[in-house]
Amino acid sequence: MQLEQKNVLVGVSGGIAAYKTPDLVRKLKAQGANVRVVLTESATHFVSSLSLQAVSGEKVSTHLLDEDAEAGMGHIELARWADIFLIAPATANCIAKLATGLADDLLSTLALATPAPILIAPAMNQQMWAAKATQQNMQTLLDRGVAQLGPASGEQACGDLGYGRMLEPVEIVEALASFVAINLADDNHLSDEMQPKPLAGKQVMITAGPTREAIDPVRYISNHSSGKMGFALARAAQNLGAKVTLISGPVSLSTPDGITRVDVTSAQEMLDAVEKDIDSQDVFVACAAVADYRIAHENTQKLKKKAEDLVLTFTKNPDILKRVAQRKNAPFTLGFAAETQDVEAYARTKLEDKKLNMIAANDVSQADIGFNSDQNALLVITKDNTRKLAKASKDSLARDLLKIVSDELFKSHKK
Numbered sequence: 001m002q003l004e005q006k007n008v009l010v011g012v013s014g015g016i017a018a019y020k021t022p023d024l025v026r027k028l029k030a031q032g033a034n035v036r037v038v039l040t041e042s043a044t045h046f047v048s049s050l051s052l053q054a055v056s057g058e059k060v061s062t063h064l065l066d067e068d069a070e071a072g073m074g075h076i077e078l079a080r081w082a083d084i085f086l087i088a089p090a091t092a093n094c095i096a097k098l099a100t101g102l103a104d105d106l107l108s109t110l111a112l113a114t115p116a117p118i119l120i121a122p123a124m125n126q127q128m129w130a131a132k133a134t135q136q137n138m139q140t141l142l143d144r145g146v147a148q149l150g151p152a153s154g155e156q157a158c159g160d161l162g163y164g165r166m167l168e169p170v171e172i173v174e175a176l177a178s179f180v181a182i183n184l185a186d187d188n189h190l191s192d193e194m195q196p197k198p199l200a201g202k203q204v205m206i207t208a209g210p211t212r213e214a215i216d217p218v219r220y221i222s223n224h225s226s227g228k229m230g231f232a233l234a235r236a237a238q239n240l241g242a243k244v245t246l247i248s249g250p251v252s253l254s255t256p257d258g259i260t261r262v263d264v265t266s267a268q269e270m271l272d273a274v275e276k277d278i279d280s281q282d283v284f285v286a287c288a289a290v291a292d293y294r295i296a297h298e299n300t301q302k303l304k305k306k307a308e309d310l311v312l313t314f315t316k317n318p319d320i321l322k323r324v325a326q327r328k329n330a331p332f333t334l335g336f337a338a339e340t341q342d343v344e345a346y347a348r349t350k351l352e353d354k355k356l357n358m359i360a361a362n363d364v365s366q367a368d369i370g371f372n373s374d375q376n377a378l379l380v381i382t383k384d385n386t387r388k389l390a391k392a393s394k395d396s397l398a399r400d401l402l403k404i405v406s407d408e409l410f411k412s413h414k415k
């Protein structure tokens, strides 16, 4: 299913066809999509937000300055959450607003704020659709890369015959699925050529995977990190235009094309590889699950099975991330925190202790996300902000996280 796990934001503007949107949402959900709905004020006269809430399973938003909505998923997060922004029905007024870039309500603001592709399904009286103004506005949107679904021809609510009917929900869902198949790569993000490149000219270094600390020549201690999140970050950084160095512990993942990969085994080797190249980096992302301790005295010969109990002494490994953050002219530092309780509080303490620019925290007590899973959910914490990135594929999260990093880089550059 092309729409499986895709985040579809549905914008409903005020036309009679809005009454079909609960059916549309139901069909999108049946295809496995995650759906959130926003209504314009006038759409609420044609369809109830309660019905849309019931079928989408999510709170429906109408107003830009809705305290409840902003406390949950604010409009910028909603704009970022979307993989696709579908506006159905799009009235003549809505199309005109989008063409001029007006942002005087939630729907039109989201259209400006979202990096996701926008698809619109126009619906209006045939004369209004044929009007030069509407046609020119539509052309402006098409020139900007907006995709148009319909309208169909047929009998209209007002009794007229002609082009202006919204496509049927089933046709919209089909069109959306083929749009995704053609334009969005498997990994929930835009194909490489379509990605904006906010990290162009930047060098990004990423650590990934576990480290392995030798006990003797044949044994080691390590952890279950798969390296998937770090590799997803490397791909996403490259797609956003960065030159990427990926320093990886032992994992069974292949290197994305065009990325410089340095393979290491132990924490000390990872630190050496990081320090060798750190001075030329703009961003350092520490995603590796570095072993906290290593054997105090490495055994050069295989340990013999003699005593009933074996006691090993460990010593602390260097904290690679902390060392990078402490450097003079440190790059922008992003760390990760895996927590099982009080996620935000512990992560914020880590942000301060390690003097990081940003930390991404996940709750590893949830079995369906985090270690070894293809999905994750993150709290992204900076000194004065906490943002929630809802559960999504690691590729989608990596892209969103790095977009936040590029925003922060831009802000600090402007200061």
Ligand code: C5P
Binding pocket: 207, 267, 286, 287, 288, 289, 290, 291, 292, 317, 318, 319, 320, 321, 322, 334, 335, 336, 337, 338, 350
């Ligand atoms: O202190 P804690 O291990 O919970 O911090 C996790 C963060 O620090 C991660 O970003 C991890 O990659 C980084 N880290 C590191 N070197 C270590 C330990 C953790 O870079 N020795």
